Amino acid sequence: MHNFLTLAVAGARKTQGLVDYCKVLPSGRKVALLTFTQTNQQEVKSRLASQAGSAGVDVMGWYTFLIRHFAQPFLPFKFPGERVGGFDFEGRPNRFAMGKNRFMSTQNEIYACELGRLALELLEATPALLHRLECIYDEILIDEVQDLAGYDWEILDALLRSKIQIRMVGDVRQAVLSTNPRGQKNKKFGYAASLVWFRQREAEGRLNITYTETTYRCRQEIAAFSDSIFDANWGFPSTISNNNHETDHDGVYLVRTEHVYEYFSRYNPQCLRNSKTSAKHLDLPFRNFKVVKGATYERVLIAPTQNIENFIKKGTPLESTAATAFYVAVTRAKQSLAIIIDQPGNSKLPYWTP
The missing domain is CATH 3.40.50.300 (P-loop containing nucleotide triphosphate hydrolases)
Incomplete structure (x- = not known):
């Protein structure tokens, strides 16, 4: 087993734990560190720069990860001749939209609410996507993993089956944000219920869950x-x-x-x-x-x-x-x-x- 999840209480220094892990990475280890909010991305980048000299780690948001490694290189596999024209965080497709219009605006800006579904369909369209990702990264670290939602769980499931080592930290008791709050896909695993999803993967032997119960914040x-x-x-x-x-x-x-x-x-x-x-x-x-x-x-x-x-x-x-x-x-x-x-x-x- 090479995939790990640490569920930690509030104030357990989860993000700092990832930074400390990056500080001792072997030379040449190719690693991506993903997190949802821009605030946390900037915090991680700042800590890595001051404590680990960035350690050669690619820090990016979940949306950026899906656009950079799924949509941009592989969109033509689903829509020949088309290219990603941008990202639309607020927009939504027409209720009856079909084909390309389901995922993108007229300017080819990908809707945030449909990005996970598009990324999954591209992943299923060609084995080259996952193979390319395995060639780029030895390891993917995910902070605040409880914020994932909808089709993101399908993508994470595929990553857990890949050759890439996945290491995640989070606290399902703090699951108040979501990559797709209005999505219906995998809604039963939304927010705190993500614990069920994690424990299912542990039962299948694809994930090792550990708990960190010490808080350095609260009396x-x-x-x-x-x-x-x-x-x-x-x-x-x-x-x-x-x-x-x-x-x-x-x-x-x-x-x-x-x-x-x-x-x-x-x-x-x-x-x-x-x-x-x-x-x-x-x-x-x-x-x-x-x-x-x-x-x-x-x-x-x-x-x-x-x-x-x-x-x-x-x-x-x-x-x-x-x-x-x-x-x-x-x-x-x-x-x-x-x-x-x-x-x-x-x-x-x-x-x-x-």
Whole structure:
């Protein structure tokens, strides 16, 4: 077995682990490092340049990978005489579009939402595509692998069967982004449910999964609370905190609305909410849950949704999409986490009072 997946908790330094791996690559090893967001691509490039002299690693986004190694060289195998004219991130084909118009605009700009399907059909059209890729790269590293969606799972499946070594890192509990959020293909494996896909490949003997349960960000109280967001049936190991720093305000608290402004004034937490429509009655500098993925804050104050309130007050389980968004918000905090709730219900969390 030569394919590996590391599922790590929030704050486990997943990206840094890939950078450290690249630092000790054998000379002449041909490697691509793929990740979804442009922010993460720039972060990886910066770390490689400062810590490993770039190490001869090709860093690119998933879309770029599919265009550069699938669409651009092999589009004529499906549409003779045609060439890629660009990339259209926002556009979508007409509902009844057929042939070339299904995948590209009139300027031959490939629609982002159809790129995965096009790449798979090109992969199936000729064995030369995978052979060429095997000649270019000895190894492909994929960061934030849980962000893949739709036809991307078919492409990843083909890569796992290839001669290329595939090494991936991610956290399905932070699966709040998607390469194709509106796609229906393989929807059952979307977001946190990607864990099912990974475990199926492990059962087939094509993937070795390891778990990293140590967080260097969240104190143990916050780590333990984050573990409670997902039901035990998911089978995640308990998170262990390596943050032993102590301040005058550490842990997880509830805060009543009447005390919110004093709490904010005293501790200056980063305020988070699920969407712009949440907590309109509070004049605080909120950011949305999904936007802060990858960020770290000393303290966090959360305006909960009704579902989150029910989870805290009644123990009502969160469905997977809501759970991942809440998990991301909770695990941004290093020292303290506070949640705005007026009535505790059955919660055992302590209240902060002035």
